[in-house]
Amino acid sequence: MARIAYFDCLSGISGDMTLGALVDLGADIAAIEAAVRSMGLPELSMTAEIVKKCGFRAVHVKVGHPDEHAHRHLHHIHEMIDRATEVDETAKTLAKKIFQEVAVAEAKVHNSTLEKVHFHEVGAVDSIADIVGTAVAFGMLGIETVAASPVPTGTGFITIAHGRVSVPAPATADILRGVLIAPSDIEAELTTPTGAAILKATSQSFGPMPGMTIHSIGYGAGTRDLTGQANVLRVLLGDANQTSVIANVDADRAVVLETNIDDSTAQQIADCAERLMAAGALDAFQTPCTMKKGRAGILLTVIAAPSRVGMLEQIIFEHTSSIGIRRHSVDRHKLVRHAETIETKFGPIRGKVVTLPSGQLRLTIEDDDARALASINKTTTDDIRREATKAWMNRV
Incomplete structure (x- = not known):
């Protein structure tokens, strides 16, 4: 069975919360400190202490180091990771993947390139220690698969290196982007760039806890004291049920919209379906149904990303005679x-x-392209396919 970790992000996620939870699960803080110090940070220290947050026990990891004012680029981080004699290759690869998520985001936000973008908060020694320490702890705990809850970010304003x-x-x-966000009205930064990057680089799915046998639970503490809830990250470690993790299958969550229609024309419903797809629906289809009083009708079903629901409902109301839409969330598995x-x-x-789950590849040709080429070349779509x-097989 695959060893799986489920990140329960009730109060968001940060680097120190992640590392605290992993240490609470059994990762050796002394070995993590030695690994991080081998990056060329001999004066760094790492300690783990048990604290209470809203009455709940959790582990808080503190990183100590001399003051510095360095702004590191991605290649500087890679050089530090590469020279770490106490970090194995798997952990080095994971740490670089996490930093890559931050670098790509920073480059986009500041209209820069990966080579030119420089890290501010995430390039500081404590953030470097959190990320590399997390990568090392993953190996210590034998974590193979990661799933996570929807992620709250908090609300309000903060001041960073570029201002408010x-x-x-x-x-x-x-x-x-692409991660399921949980609503939160807490005026604080619950999820930091480091925490977000750790999740994005490691999590295969976001949603309810997958089928798993829980063996241990770790709690990592943040630095804030929140009102009404503990500022902790809970990580549940165990073995995934054989049916819950399938190789080469992605998982996400979508929203299904449904409405029964018996007084719109076929042309109106077809027009609505086209508008829905153009507006970003993942799918839109019609199913004949029998409605109340024995009337023949159409069940219009739309599958959508959560962020598109409001826009798509507006299209349905404006372009059909629907007066009510049902909605429910679904988990999806995708090859x-x-x-x-x-x-x-x-x-x-x-x-x-x-x-495919077996690792075998399968090709599907775009039908519009096949028809267009068949028309131009005066042949059949079967010949084109x-x-x-x-x-394609000659290339594989």
């Missing part, structure tokens, strides 16, 4: 896929390549 900004901070918000353009004797054609599949 809204919560979530710009880099944090960019890192969390890992990527887009490819395949060169054929008929011309280029787009396709999707999916990876066969030629594209042959060309």
Whole structure:
């Protein structure tokens, strides 16, 4: 069975909260300190102490180091990681992946490049220690798979190196693109760029706790004292049920919108479906149904990302006769896929390549492209697909 860690982010996530929870789960703080010091930080110290937050016990990890005013670039961080004699290659790769998430976000926010972007808060020694220490702790605990709850960011304003900004901070918000966010009215920065990057780099899914057998639970404390809830991160460690983690399968959460319609024309519903897809719906389809009083009707179903729900409901109300929409959240499993353009004797054609749980690859040709090439070349779509599949298999 795969060793899985579930991050329960009730009060958000930061680097020190993560490391505290992992130490509480059994990661050796002395070994983590030695690993981080081997990066060329001989004066660094790391201590773990038990504290209470709103009456709950948790571990707080504190990083001590001399004052510094260095603004490091990504290559400086990589050099430090590469020279760490007490950090194994797996942990080095994970630490670089976490820093990469921060670098990409910072470059986008500041309209810079990965080579030129420099780290402020995340380039400080304590953040470096939190990230590399987390990577080392993952190896110590044998964590193979990570899942996480929806992530609250908090609200209000904070002051960073570039001045006063809204919560979530710009880099944090960019890192969390595609991550399920939990609502929160707490006026504080609950999730930091470091915490967001750790989750983005390690988590395979965001949502309810997956099927797992829990073996141990760790609590990592943040520095704030919140009103009404403990400022802690809970990490549950155990073995995943064999059916809960499937290789090459991504997981996310979507919203399903449904409405029964019996007094719109077929043309109106078709127009609405086109508008829904153009507005970002993941799918929109119609199912014949029998409504009350024996009337024939259509069940219009839309699958959407949570962020698109309001816009899509407005389209349904404006372009059909619907007077009510049902909505519910669903968990989705999706095969890992990527887009490819395949060169054929008929011309280029787009396709999707999916990876099956077994690791085998499967190609699906874009139908619009197949029809367009068939028309131009005066042949059939079957010929186009066969030629594209042959060309693709010769490349694999």
